[in-house]
Amino acid sequence: MDGEELALPRSRAANEKLHAMIPGGAHTYAKGDDQYPENLAPVISHGHGAHVWDVDGNRYIEYGSGLRSVSLGHAHPRVTEAARREIGRGSNFVRPSIVEAEAAERFLATVPTAEMVKFAKNGSDATTAAVRLARAVTGRPRVAICGDHPFFSVDDWFIGTTPMSAGIPAATNELTVAFPYGDLAAMEELLTRYRGEVACLVLEAAAHTEPPRGYLAGLRELADRHGCVLVFDEMITGFRWSEAGAQGLYGVVPDLSTFGKALGNGFAVSALAGRRELMEWGGLRHSGDRVFLLSTTHGAETHSLAAAMAVQTTYVEEGVTARLHALGERLAAGVRDAAASMGVGDHVVVRGRASNLVFATLDEDGQPSQRYRTLFLRRLLAGGVLAPSFVVSAALSDGDIDRTVDVVAQACAVYRKALDAADPSPWLGGRPVKPVFRRLV
Structure with missing residues (x-):
């Protein structure tokens, strides 16, 4: 995907269809298109491992998968096989x-x-x-x-x-x-x-x-x-x-x-x-x-319980929690280095336990900013990274992490320009993203 030419016409059409039939356009407010830059809210076609594809055919490295629920990666074979086995026996x-x-x-x-x-x-x-x-x-x-x-x-x-x-x-x-x-x-x-x-x-x-x-x-x-x-x-x-x-x-x-x-x-x-x-x-x-x-x-339902048993077995036998922490530590270190190298280390801030990382986007005065978050998310999407947070899944590879850090560095370079201008508006492409909990639409 070219960062300057990213367009999601099929996702835009799908979002309109979603809003016409579903209040908020999603079944979870945190998945709403108001959480993403204007006209850049991808609608997902499918996922595998740590990657998802939108209906426009773009592939993304995904973080925060399923609002932190898909910690092993999409379509994990051990989990899907356990669920499939029970579905065939009645649910x-x-x-x-x-x-x-x-x-x-x-x-x-x-x-x-x-x-x-x-x-x-x-x-x-x-x-x-x-x-x-x-x-x-x-x-x-x-x-x-x-x-x-x-x-x-x-x-x-x-x-x-x-x-x-x-x-x-x-x-x-x-x-x-x-x-x-x-x-x-x-x-x-x-x-x-x-x-x-x-x-x-x-x-x-x-x-x-x-x-x-x-x-x-x-x-x-x-x-x-x-x-x-x-x-x-x-x-x-x-x-x-x-x-x-x-x-x-x-x-x-x-x-x-x-x-x-x-x-x-x-x-x-x-x-x-x-x-x-x-x-x-x-x-x-x-x-x-x-x-x-x-x-x-x-x-x-038997298939969901079977999936849960498979998840627990996988965590225990494969040391998944330790892997999540190792991946998160690698990502956090890379993002911090990238932000510091671009002069925005005090503005793009990674927080949280390594297995549950989030990021803060701070303005010229060091205050949380939805406008700077919009800029940051827009550049991540353009680089093929779908990241409302930096919460990792065990399906991520070291190459995925390295690619993410490269995209973060590119985003931070633009962030630095916006800080120097004291105005991120030219890089927003539309209205800022919004907090989930707010009184008015």
Whole structure:
């Protein structure tokens, strides 16, 4: 692809068709064409490994595959064969399949800090089930979420806290309170202020920064002392931090945790896991009030569970987590060197754990800039790199990383010109990309 002549006529037509039939033009807001430079939002035809092809025939090295879900690479043979095998045997029945028992056994062996597990299709359902369970167990109404982490669920208890809160009653919003990451004093102050009201603490154990020393253990102690349920959202950290998630890496065990994304390598499967005495509230072997924990028609489709088992086996046997970290370290070092060599090392900034890299685009004053992000994404696309983040998949080769770094260097050269001009407008090609969470279209 020629950087000066990149055009996507078929993708543009496909985007118009998508918007005509699907609100937002995509089934996930983070995949919307408003997240990409104007007229440069490729519509995907297919993918294999770490590469995808758009409907215009262009090939890209892809990062952040499937919003971090496809961590082994597209069409991974071990995973697709496992799913194909079960599809041929039927995928959904009027009673549980033996595959459900096998998948639960496999999951609990991979995440030994959990004692029971229930599968679903998406992360929102699993995390909302954790909140409902915590409220039932504690008899308390409030949910405390980490305000520094961007997303927990599409359901009202969380979305009401975002700028896209239209349609959610104020009374619902008032029951969710936020706390800052890494600050135990602030956490204790919140729990004291709402003494006896907070059902659970919901957070990612780690995100773009590592947890401060003693923070997670401190949260565990505070949750115990105040009678709260500690919930780790492991949608991203699951498998990417360790096969057993962040809880396996940091050695702090939550009461409940939720997994998804990498669990199915693109297949729809998520999991709510946790302590038996809590999880049994959603079962048939306790004497208290029943909790409608998770009950989904497609929650235990055999092909998705088979895919999840294949993913876990592959991670353990092939050391995938270590590979993700090695690839991420190589990429981060290359991008930082490229940015520094072009004089924009303080403006194109790579952040996060090596297995979960993101980048920041900063303006002349060092502030986050959607306009400079637009410039950067536009140059990456022109070079054949589709990268809303720098989150790696295990299918990337060293050659893919090297090619990416070369394209980043070219993008940084243009970035330097824009900084010197104190105006990136000539290089935007249209309106800037937009944040997902915003009040107005």
